[in-house]
Amino acid sequence: MEAKINYTKIPITEALIDLRIKTPVDGGLISLNNFGHQIQAEYTRKDEIVRLENKINIGQGATFASANQSVLGYRFLSPDDKQIVQARLDGFSFSRLAPYQKWEPFRDEAQRLWDIYQIATDSKTVSRVTVRYINRLDLPLPFNDFKEYLLTVPEISPKISQGLSDYFMQLQIPQEDVEAMLVLTEAIIPPSDNMISVLLDINLFADVDFDSNRHDHWRLLETFRIRKNEIFEGCITDKTRELLK
Structure with missing residues (x-):
């Protein structure tokens, strides 16, 4: 089911549609x-x-770069x-x-x-269809755990220190029902005052073999748009939703 929440503070910093040709x-x-x-x-x-x-050629005791x-x-x-x-x-x-x-x-x-x-x-032929949305979430300090705002975060072993000042995480998650791949990236980016800013990058793509004169790629993009919304909502908590209202 498509998420239908409308936010007044839209966190999207870039939206992209990409169509590769064969x-x-x-x-x-x-x-x-x-x-x-x-x-x-x-x-x-x-x-x-x-x-x-850049090419590096090594031979006869000399190295040449071009x-x-x-x-x-x-x-x-x-x-x-x-x-x-x-x-x-x-x-x-x-x-x-x-x-x-x-x-x-x-x-x-x-x-x-x-x-x-x-x-x-x-x-004549579309070979890959991509939708990508890059979001910036500004999370106010102080807070004790990223899980207050995000449901997809790195899991730290309870046997080591729980303090986390920076992270980069990338997950590749097959979307089998739509024959696509999700690349979900999260990272801390330079913050503003009294904030920690997290990049939430949702990249959905599928390798296809579509006639470019038909509209199959646009129908798939509509499916990706719905899935992108579901993924975004699935990654955040109600506390984050309150920040975006």
Whole structure:
């Protein structure tokens, strides 16, 4: 069942939809630039997405290092830097940074941009579908145990000291009913005054083989959106919910 709690203090710092394609973009960077020209009225800044490869060659008593650089695609940003589109040779992503409001306008803009990307690149098959939500939870001090606010936390042996000043935890949890994988990451991030801030990163993805001209990937994204809400609610306590009201 979908969680339907509405919060006034939305903790989402970034929401992302990512669609990978099965084969590299037909036309390469020319096609990606064509995509950029079609959205430049709304996304006015363009940056290259670059991959650096370092090579070390050892031989005859000498070591030689070299670096190769290749452009994988482009990032296009809205004037306020709150919305980011990645057009890559291996796929597309759309991000919304805080303040995030709700799913529908986020999804609709991602779908509008994907339609332009799909036509500009003639991409025929979607090979991976991802929804990722990064949340920042500011927990007021003092408190005795993270379990006051979070239900998914590191478990410390009772035979050692229970004090915890920092942690990073990542869990990979199969979502068998939707044939997907959840990567759940929690970490303490730099706090503000009288607060401990915890990153709660919910990443849902599935490897697929979808015709990009159909809407199977968007139906799966709707399923992921519901599951993401269930996971978030399953990770927090009522005390955290009170902070977000």
